[in-house]
Amino acid sequence: MANTDFPPQPPSSILPPTTMVQHHKTIQQSLALQILLADRLVKSAKEVQPSKLDCSDLAKLATQLAHLLRSTARLVSSTTATFYDRPLRSIFSNLSLNLERAQTLVRKCKHRSGILRQVFAITTTADVRKVSNLLESSIADIKWLLSVFAPDDNAGVNLSLPPIASNDPVLAWVWSNIATVQHSTQLKDRIDAANSLASLAGDNDRNKKMIVEEDGIPPLLKLLKDGSSPESQIAAATTLCTLATDREKISAFVRSQAISTIVQVLNDSTTIVVRTNVINLVSRMAGIDSWVQEEFGRENVIRPIVTFLANDIVLDDSTSGGFHLSSSLSFHNRKETEPASPEEKLNLKISCARALWVLSKGSLSNSKKITETKALICLAKLIQHESQELQINCLMTVTELAAVAESNAELRRQVLKPNLPAARTLLDQLLRVVNHETNPKLVVPAITTIGSLARTFPAKETRILGPLVSKLDHEVSDVTNEAVMALTKFVCPDNFNCVEHSTAILEFNGVPRVMGFLKSSDNIKIQVHGLKLLCYLALHVPNSKALEEGGVLSVIEGGARSIVAQYPEMKELLAKAVHHLKFYQAGSHAHKPAFGV
Numbered sequence: 001m002a003n004t005d006f007p008p009q010p011p012s013s014i015l016p017p018t019t020m021v022q023h024h025k026t027i028q029q030s031l032a033l034q035i036l037l038a039d040r041l042v043k044s045a046k047e048v049q050p051s052k053l054d055c056s057d058l059a060k061l062a063t064q065l066a067h068l069l070r071s072t073a074r075l076v077s078s079t080t081a082t083f084y085d086r087p088l089r090s091i092f093s094n095l096s097l098n099l100e101r102a103q104t105l106v107r108k109c110k111h112r113s114g115i116l117r118q119v120f121a122i123t124t125t126a127d128v129r130k131v132s133n134l135l136e137s138s139i140a141d142i143k144w145l146l147s148v149f150a151p152d153d154n155a156g157v158n159l160s161l162p163p164i165a166s167n168d169p170v171l172a173w174v175w176s177n178i179a180t181v182q183h184s185t186q187l188k189d190r191i192d193a194a195n196s197l198a199s200l201a202g203d204n205d206r207n208k209k210m211i212v213e214e215d216g217i218p219p220l221l222k223l224l225k226d227g228s229s230p231e232s233q234i235a236a237a238t239t240l241c242t243l244a245t246d247r248e249k250i251s252a253f254v255r256s257q258a259i260s261t262i263v264q265v266l267n268d269s270t271t272i273v274v275r276t277n278v279i280n281l282v283s284r285m286a287g288i289d290s291w292v293q294e295e296f297g298r299e300n301v302i303r304p305i306v307t308f309l310a311n312d313i314v315l316d317d318s319t320s321g322g323f324h325l326s327s328s329l330s331f332h333n334r335k336e337t338e339p340a341s342p343e344e345k346l347n348l349k350i351s352c353a354r355a356l357w358v359l360s361k362g363s364l365s366n367s368k369k370i371t372e373t374k375a376l377i378c379l380a381k382l383i384q385h386e387s388q389e390l391q392i393n394c395l396m397t398v399t400e401l402a403a404v405a406e407s408n409a410e411l412r413r414q415v416l417k418p419n420l421p422a423a424r425t426l427l428d429q430l431l432r433v434v435n436h437e438t439n440p441k442l443v444v445p446a447i448t449t450i451g452s453l454a455r456t457f458p459a460k461e462t463r464i465l466g467p468l469v470s471k472l473d474h475e476v477s478d479v480t481n482e483a484v485m486a487l488t489k490f491v492c493p494d495n496f497n498c499v500e501h502s503t504a505i506l507e508f509n510g511v512p513r514v515m516g517f518l519k520s521s522d523n524i525k526i527q528v529h530g531l532k533l534l535c536y537l538a539l540h541v542p543n544s545k546a547l548e549e550g551g552v553l554s555v556i557e558g559g560a561r562s563i564v565a566q567y568p569e570m571k572e573l574l575a576k577a578v579h580h581l582k583f584y585q586a587g588s589h590a591h592k593p594a595f596g597v
Helices: 020-047 056-078 086-111 117-149 169-183 187-203 205-213 217-226 230-243 247-255 258-268 272-288 290-298 302-310 342-360 364-371 375-385 388-406 409-414 421-436 440-452 465-473 477-491 498-507 510-520 524-540 545-549 552-563 568-584
Strands: none
Touching: 020 056, 020 086, 056 086, 056 117, 086 117, 086 169, 117 169, 169 187, 169 205, 169 217, 187 205, 187 217, 187 230, 205 230, 205 247, 217 230, 217 258, 230 272, 247 258, 247 272, 247 290, 258 272, 258 290, 258 302, 272 290, 272 302, 272 342, 290 342, 290 364, 302 342, 302 364, 302 375, 342 364, 342 375, 342 388, 364 375, 364 388, 364 409, 375 388, 375 421, 388 409, 388 421, 388 440, 421 440, 421 465, 440 465, 440 477, 465 477, 465 498, 465 510, 477 498, 477 510, 477 524, 498 510, 498 524, 510 524, 510 545, 510 552, 524 552, 524 568, 545 552, 552 568
């Protein structure tokens, strides 16, 4: 059933990003505080008399810290892009504590006097050593930070380990790689760093979570959007796809404006491999989060995807009429596409078909957008001429579109009625698959699609039911099960032509095939569908000789005794079917009813 109750607004966890000016201001304020603390420590340490305690080392360390912090401030102010501040904030958090601890110790030294001075000096010397070690660690952290953000051109990615990350080396690698992706002036280093993040993310979910929590998504999106080279965009898209594994992580994507960025990149890209990777990212995100699925549709991601899918497909006027298609979709990208191999072109189409499959699943708005383009006729052509994964993905897309249409009369009437040229071409291919294909991965979705559209077929459409009936004795149970469920939709009372369809099923020798199906099936849920089918046939054409000669009354009565306890909702239908058959069949009074009718 189509899911139409998506929220019009993003989840509450998705907040607008901080502007670059605000971002830099916040960092500069934090730096100013750390510099103030370091300068204060220098002054206090120098005021301590050597006779009380030698604090000269603390003064030297604080002076070095103040110098490094000012270098960091100059680096931040010279950065035109948003500064990657996650390691900076973590380092400052520790530094503040270390500076405050040092200041407290120096304050004690300044005011300590009397007969306990000698004892105090012994204990405090150890404290000074501890504090000195902490300040040295902070100095090492900031030196590492500067080496990451302002490396030598030939230094590459910094893989050294700062003291702050000594207990978790992965954190340092994550920081270093994210910073390189965000700030490096060397494109090769940015690509290598993005690939390193992909490798780390591929190791385990903890690493994925760490990369997301340490704000790795915005730099990757920036690398994707920059379009400096196809290789850089592929690296960014691949890494982002590796990170997009659950709704929590995808919320971070949305907070970083990922959806609009991805659609823009898709529209602007001229490289087929880049398009393929970006569309794979769309599929991954939309398949996990239904709000994201709808938002991609609102951002009009469907238009470029259908455009790429339709590339190289020849469409004649006889199959594309009735949709005003020339105005709804341009089949020529605004920018010239770079040359690509046949394999790359095929992979793009496979990804496009998969994306349409995911975007249409349960979504009425996206399904409408897809059917407003030339997608249906393109899908039909690809089902006809392609094979394997592309053919399967196209069939699954059609199946999802039909599933949405099954619960929406407007979509069925306007787009998927068999008398419309595109829909009729699609139906021809579905029937061809059912009649001639042997792969259940193709046959099953084709049957499912026909079943979902059962209410759109007129009574005179006799070519539909014969192939479905023939699949009731198929050797693959998935095929027979799907055929039973599809036929049930043709004869259920909700179908306006249920009587005519029931008559056609009987004419196609459906009764013995349904009876054989019930005998061979050991799945009670599927047996219920088989019994429903028999009951509907009995209700619509109870005087049929085929029903009487096939012993349908006995089967329904036996089924009633065996399944009503588990499926009480079947009791009324079974009772009505028994009543109808007994009324029309001679000698049926000899049968004892399974329950009161």
